[in-house]
Amino acid sequence: MKKTVKLEAIDPIEIYGAGNQILSEFCSYFPHLKVVARGDELILEGQESDIAEFNIRFAQLVERRHHKMNLTVYDVEDIFSGNSTDRFRLDGNAIIVYGTDGKPIRARGKTQQELVKAYFNHDLIFAIGPAGTGKTYMAIALAVRALKNREIKRIILTRPAVEAGERLGFLPGDLKDKLDPYLQPLYDALSDMIPAKKLQEFMGDGTIQIAPLAYMRGRTLDKACVILDEAQNTNLGQLKMFLTRMGTSAKFIVTGDATQIDLPRREDSGLLTGIRLLEGIKGIATIRFTNEDIVRHPLVTKIVKAFDEKSFAHSDEA
Numbered sequence: 001m002k003k004t005v006k007l008e009a010i011d012p013i014e015i016y017g018a019g020n021q022i023l024s025e026f027c028s029y030f031p032h033l034k035v036v037a038r039g040d041e042l043i044l045e046g047q048e049s050d051i052a053e054f055n056i057r058f059a060q061l062v063e064r065r066h067h068k069m070n071l072t073v074y075d076v077e078d079i080f081s082g083n084s085t086d087r088f089r090l091d092g093n094a095i096i097v098y099g100t101d102g103k104p105i106r107a108r109g110k111t112q113q114e115l116v117k118a119y120f121n122h123d124l125i126f127a128i129g130p131a132g133t134g135k136t137y138m139a140i141a142l143a144v145r146a147l148k149n150r151e152i153k154r155i156i157l158t159r160p161a162v163e164a165g166e167r168l169g170f171l172p173g174d175l176k177d178k179l180d181p182y183l184q185p186l187y188d189a190l191s192d193m194i195p196a197k198k199l200q201e202f203m204g205d206g207t208i209q210i211a212p213l214a215y216m217r218g219r220t221l222d223k224a225c226v227i228l229d230e231a232q233n234t235n236l237g238q239l240k241m242f243l244t245r246m247g248t249s250a251k252f253i254v255t256g257d258a259t260q261i262d263l264p265r266r267e268d269s270g271l272l273t274g275i276r277l278l279e280g281i282k283g284i285a286t287i288r289f290t291n292e293d294i295v296r297h298p299l300v301t302k303i304v305k306a307f308d309e310k311s312f313a314h315s316d317e318a
Contacts, residue, residue, distance in 0.1 A: 003051050005042040005058065012040050014065055017073075018248065025073040026061065029080050030054055070123065070249050072223065074150045096141045097148065099192050105141050111293045112138050118285040124243070124252045126231075126275050129289025130308075132300040135255040136229050140189040143225035146251070147207070154207055154224040157186045158242070160233040161212040183210050186229065213238060222247025231256035233263055236270030243274075259308065 007015060016023040016037060027035045033046035033054060042058075044051050060079050065071050095104040096116065107113040112134055118125050119142050127135040143155045161182065180187075190199055190208065202208040213234065228234070228242050231254045239254075246252055256271045263269055278284050291308070294301045 001048045001051060002043070002045045003055075005044060005055065007040040007042075007062070010062065010065065012037070015062060015071065017071065022061075022071055022073060022076060025076045026058070029057070029076075072151070072249050078150065096138075097145045097193050100195050101192075105193065107138065108134060108295050109293050111287060111289050112295075115139070115287045116142065118287055119251065119253075122283055122285040123250065124246070124278075124284045125254070126271075126284075126286040127253060127255045127289065128258060128271065128275070128286070129293060130257055130259060130291055130304045132294040132304070133289035134293070134295050135289060136185065136227070137189050137192075139227045139229075139253040139255055140186070141193060142253070143227060143251075144190070144193045146225050152223055152225050152249075152251070154209065154221075155202075156216075156221060156224050156226040157183075157190075157208075157210045157229065158213050158216055158227070159183060159186070159229045160231075160238060161214065183212075186210050213242060216242055216245050219245055220247050221245045221250050223249045225251045225253070228252070228254045229256075230260075232258050232261045232269050232271045234270055235263070235268045236273055239270045239274045 020037065023035075023037060027033070030046070030050055030053070033044060033050045035054075036043040036045075044054060057079055061071065061075065064075055064079070094116075095106055097105050099105050107116045111129075115125065115127055115135070115138055125139075127139060129135060140155075140157070143152070143157075146152045147155055159182070187210065194202065194208075199208070203210075213228065224247070226245070231239065233256075234242070242254075243252065254271075258269065258272055261269045275286055279286070291301055291304050294304065
């Protein structure tokens with residue numbers, strides 16, 4: 001039996017993968033079926049039952065692509081292991097991951113939900129807004145979920161090594177000892193989602209990496225979810241360096257708060273300029289949090305508002 005499957009309204013390379021890598025992996029599950037790819041058409045030749053099964057599984061692969069910016073061979077493995085594509089649809093109050101205390105971690109509020117939805121439709125996301133809105137925490141939750149679902153191989157978390165009023169050079173110990181306290185918020189979020197022993201294993205074998213931004217130079221970060229935290233403390237050159245590390249199967253999330261710049265000169269921050277330069281490019285989303293999205297202690301909202309009003313008053317006096 002011979003049949004032709006036509007791809008509708010989608011670029012074949014998005015399904016076949018570079019060098020037909022994904023298609024080859026997919027076809028390996030049908031050893032008795034001859035498959036020839038010709039542009040947006042697949043010509044199938046073999047038993048009717050094999051062709052029918054191929055069509056069902058291939059439709060699942062295409063459906064999964066609609067909920068992810070990039071497919072990988074792991075998506076093919078998941079489809080044939082019986083995992084549902086429904087776990088790629090995170091809408092509303094869906095559970096992202098379960099915390100180490102057994103409680104579900106969900107998007108809290110409309111803007112966090114927008115961040116979750118943007119993750120499945122974009123490869124680069126900017127999440128900006130005041131402290132306490134859960135930008136970084138939600139980004140890490142999405143990364144942990146992707147790792148558990150084998151959508152990625154690594155989680156890489158990074159921050160620019162800029163002191164918030166302190167001097168790292170005066171802290172005791174080697175470079176790691178000096179930087180670990182500065183990176184502690186990232187460790188804290190991970191420890192909420194991954195058991196201590198497993199987290200230690202992931203840190204040991206490089207599955208999860210936490211490093212200052214300068215360590216990203218020269219690398220190509222692929223098959224990973226990469227999160228740049230405190231991006232307001234990067235200049236435009238550093239931000240460009242980070243963004244150009246993106247590999248073909250990577251997700252990048254950039255978080256920052258333009259009101260908390262710790263650089264010697266506030267105007268050196270490249271975050272907002274970078275967002276403006278990239279605005280409108282397909283595959284890039286910007287999620288803007290406000291004081292209304294703060295999910296910490298109720299006083300945090302009032303504190304942020306008071307400081308914002310004070311800063312505004314000072315700018316008027318200037």
